[in-house]
Amino acid sequence: MNKKHILIADDNPESCQLLHDLLESEGYTRLQIATDGPTTLSCVAEEAPDLILLDVMMPGMSGFEVCQSLKGDPQTSSIPVILVTALTERASRLQGLDAGADDFITKPIDEAELLARTRSLLRTKQLHDDLLSAMHEKIEFVGQVSHELRTPLFAISGLTEMLLDGEVDSSERVQHYLRTIHEQSGYLAQLVDDLLDLSRFERGKYILNRVPFRVAPFLQDTITLMQQRAQARSINLRLGEISPALIIQADEGRLRQVVINLLNNALRYNDPGGWVRLTVERRGEWWIIAVADNGWGIRPEELPYIFERFYRGENARTKSEQRGAGLGLALTREIICAHGGDITAESSGISGEGSTFSVYLPLDKAS
Numbered sequence: 001m002n003k004k005h006i007l008i009a010d011d012n013p014e015s016c017q018l019l020h021d022l023l024e025s026e027g028y029t030r031l032q033i034a035t036d037g038p039t040t041l042s043c044v045a046e047e048a049p050d051l052i053l054l055d056v057m058m059p060g061m062s063g064f065e066v067c068q069s070l071k072g073d074p075q076t077s078s079i080p081v082i083l084v085t086a087l088t089e090r091a092s093r094l095q096g097l098d099a100g101a102d103d104f105i106t107k108p109i110d111e112a113e114l115l116a117r118t119r120s121l122l123r124t125k126q127l128h129d130d131l132l133s134a135m136h137e138k139i140e141f142v143g144q145v146s147h148e149l150r151t152p153l154f155a156i157s158g159l160t161e162m163l164l165d166g167e168v169d170s171s172e173r174v175q176h177y178l179r180t181i182h183e184q185s186g187y188l189a190q191l192v193d194d195l196l197d198l199s200r201f202e203r204g205k206y207i208l209n210r211v212p213f214r215v216a217p218f219l220q221d222t223i224t225l226m227q228q229r230a231q232a233r234s235i236n237l238r239l240g241e242i243s244p245a246l247i248i249q250a251d252e253g254r255l256r257q258v259v260i261n262l263l264n265n266a267l268r269y270n271d272p273g274g275w276v277r278l279t280v281e282r283r284g285e286w287w288i289i290a291v292a293d294n295g296w297g298i299r300p301e302e303l304p305y306i307f308e309r310f311y312r313g314e315n316a317r318t319k320s321e322q323r324g325a326g327l328g329l330a331l332t333r334e335i336i337c338a339h340g341g342d343i344t345a346e347s348s349g350i351s352g353e354g355s356t357f358s359v360y361l362p363l364d365k366a367s
């Protein structure tokens with residue numbers, strides 16, 4: 001089954017049917033018919049097809065004119081057009097090329113040739129669409145990065161200016177501003193590190209130093225690293241039971257980055273008095289490292305997006321005092337995927353019921 005949308009434009013019902021049946025027998029399911037030039041244009045305006053098979057000899061508005069109109073409009077110029085013509089002379093081919101046609105097929109139609117040309121143009125169109133969406137994604141990404149950089153830079157330059165101008169008289173205020181500048185610089189440095197890391201992983205330009213190591217001391221050390229932060233937030237951070245003999249093969253530094261990211265979030269999106277648990281277990285072909293908390297939770301409709309770059313949930317935007325860029329989970333997922341694993345998030349979205357993030361590492365590579 002092929003879901004590409006093809007518009008057949010021909011004033012002759014028999015020719016239309018012939019093309020329709022031929023394409024249908026090849027598995028094309030989204031076929032549309034237009035029987036004159038103006039109808040063709042209005043069909044395209046309503047929903048742009050992926051390809052148009054356009055008869056040249058239509059009364060009123062010819063196929064050449066329709067083609068010219070489509071190719072002259074930036075909204076429709078990238079839709080490939082195959083001109084179907086009984087005219088074999090050079091002059092009419094040139095006219096078709098002038099009108100912007102992408103390909104020709106002559107009547108009587110050679111079925112194999114028509115299908116081959118259709119496939120080829122649909123492939124080109126797909127490449128064009130993919131490139132376009134990659135370009136849009138890049139433009140959006142640059143916009144997001146600039147936006148993220150602007151806010152802390154603005155704070156740093158504004159506060160520095162005030163300090164330099166001698167506008168701040170109390171030493172308490174000076175301390176406060178310096179602390180803010182320091183925090184914002186730290187945020188910027190983290191942001192740039194995360195962006196560089198993400199770009200390395202997304203381009204496949206990373207080196208994983210996979211070595212076997214014992215999980216119990218690794219997780220214990222990680223918990224110790226985070227304990228001060230947990231205490232500052234009055235959150236009970238605990239490690240579940242782990243067999244001391246358990247060994248995992250992974251990039252230890254990267255895996256620590258993953259666990260710290262998850263613990264950081266579990267502590268951040270939680271109220272004082274809450275708890276966070278770090279556990280590891282073997283299930284079938286996987287090691288599962290899980291971070292569970294009883295914090296604010298994530299609304300189920302947000303769960304599909306939280307691993308996207310720059311995605312910040314509603315709880316982060318409205319409740320959290322600590323600002324994040326929305327890159328942590330995107331990077332976490334890249335690191336886990338590079339290990340051949342996966343990561344999932346579960347939450348009812350009810351505050352107090354929290355969330356559970358489970359990192360799956362394959363046993364063959366990780367045991």
Ligand code: ADP
Nearest residue numbers: 265266269306312313316324325326327328329
């Ligand atoms: P951020 O910098 O915003 O923390 P992340 O990529 O780490 O970015 O997380 C994306 C979003 O997922 C967060 O903004 C937050 O809404 C949600 N989130 C992540 N972890 C948790 C958690 N443990 N509890 C509640 N929400 C979470």
